[in-house]
Amino acid sequence: MTGTTSPSPRPGATGSRPLQGAVPHTRPRWVTVTVLVAVVAVVAFVVLHLAGGGMRGHG
Numbered sequence: 001m002t003g004t005t006s007p008s009p010r011p012g013a014t015g016s017r018p019l020q021g022a023v024p025h026t027r028p029r030w031v032t033v034t035v036l037v038a039v040v041a042v043v044a045f046v047v048l049h050l051a052g053g054g055m056r057g058h059g
Helices: 029-050
Strands: none
Touching: none
16 A cells, blocks of 8 residues: 555545535435425424414313
8 A cells, every 4th residue: 555545435436525525415315205294294283282273182
């Protein structure tokens, strides 16, 4: 080893980009859909409870 090259952290990486830059990262579609469904459910829960609706009194 001459020390002039470093092993790539992932296949296909050239190492020519600076480390300060944001590396583009794409999530799988199922992660995006799951997060979106969770956010919608939480927002609906909060809105319904702030409006006084949804299982009045829980009992």
